[in-house]
Amino acid sequence: MKLSIAIADTHALPSAFVVYRGFDLCIPKAACLGFSGVELALKRADEIHPVRMQTLLDEHRMEVSCISTGQVYADDGLMFTDPKADKRQQVRAVFRELIDLAENFGGLVNIGRVRGQIGDSPRAEAENLFIELAQELCDYAAPRRVTLILEPVNRYEIDFVNSVEEGVELMRKVDRPNMMLMPDVFHMNIEDRSLGPELARHIAYVKYIHLADSNRLAPGQGHLDFPAIFEALLGAGYDGWVSAEILPVPDPDLAARRTAEYLLPMIATYNQNTSEKRVSGALSKTVGYR
Ligand code: LER
Numbered sequence: 001m002k003l004s005i006a007i008a009d010t011h012a013l014p015s016a017f018v019v020y021r022g023f024d025l026c027i028p029k030a031a032c033l034g035f036s037g038v039e040l041a042l043k044r045a046d047e048i049h050p051v052r053m054q055t056l057l058d059e060h061r062m063e064v065s066c067i068s069t070g071q072v073y074a075d076d077g078l079m080f081t082d083p084k085a086d087k088r089q090q091v092r093a094v095f096r097e098l099i100d101l102a103e104n105f106g107g108l109v110n111i112g113r114v115r116g117q118i119g120d121s122p123r124a125e126a127e128n129l130f131i132e133l134a135q136e137l138c139d140y141a142a143p144r145r146v147t148l149i150l151e152p153v154n155r156y157e158i159d160f161v162n163s164v165e166e167g168v169e170l171m172r173k174v175d176r177p178n179m180m181l182m183p184d185v186f187h188m189n190i191e192d193r194s195l196g197p198e199l200a201r202h203i204a205y206v207k208y209i210h211l212a213d214s215n216r217l218a219p220g221q222g223h224l225d226f227p228a229i230f231e232a233l234l235g236a237g238y239d240g241w242v243s244a245e246i247l248p249v250p251d252p253d254l255a256a257r258r259t260a261e262y263l264l265p266m267i268a269t270y271n272q273n274t275s276e277k278r279v280s281g282a283l284s285k286t287v288g289y290r
């Protein structure tokens with residue numbers, strides 16, 4: 001398991017949901033705090049200069065964990081479920097470029113609120129519009145070894161795919177191996193029947209996890225039981241990224257520091273237990289062969 005933190009560019013609107021703003025300044029800061037990666041919160045692929053970004057990442061031994069797309073919705077109002085074909089064409093164009101970028105940066109592109117609202121349309125109509133475009137983009141992404149990750153988001157932000165279970169149902173309809181889930185424990189705390197057990201139940205679809213506490217502050221500042229969540233993930237064999245997507249409160253540096261101080265020791269223990277599990281799994285297989 002590796003820990004990442006969400007970063008947007010300096011010009012991102014206040015609606016960009018990130019801890020840090022400014023790649024040049026904040027990637028080094030995140031590296032100093034012990035994060036292994038950064039989640040790039042983008043509106044367009046051309047916010048990134050690939051060579052400059054790779055140099056910055058290499059210099060600080062950092063990786064891109066994922067490209068997230070909240071601003072494509074929040075800033076531009078673009079949605080997969082938009083009944084207007086020209087609007088969906090814009091989504092298609094923006095996502096193709098983000099997928100091209102992800103080919104060399106992280107291999108994951110998130111679909112959060114940009115999947116869109118159902119609103120007053122019949123549910124099946126919105127669902128079909130989503131499925132059609134998601135399938136097409138998955139097929140574009142597959143030869144580039146990129147996976148799209150759908151994030152269930154709570155009902156107060158969107159009316160389409162609120163729980164992890166609903167996410168799994170929709171993914172099954174999309175029916176592409178490179179369409180996976182990105183659960184966010186903040187939303188799960190509102191929508192799902194449990195956190196750890198529900199993550200474990202759907203682990204085959206879980207590719208990436210957003211972490212925030214119940215109040216959307218740094219983990220450890222609210223009332224979510226992170227040790228229990230990690231224990232369930234360990235039992236289920238999760239070995240991917242977890243990424244802090246929290247409010248920059250009381251300020252970005254302190255929010256990031258609190259996240260690192262709370263989660264990094266837990267992740268170190270997690271990874272030790274994962275490798276011990278692997279060794280004992282390998283040993284019991286060896287014994288089994290005798
Ligand atoms: C996006 O990752 C998310 O979790 C949304 O709640 C942002 O508003």
Ligand code: MN
Nearest residue numbers: 151184210245
């Ligand atoms: Mn999230």
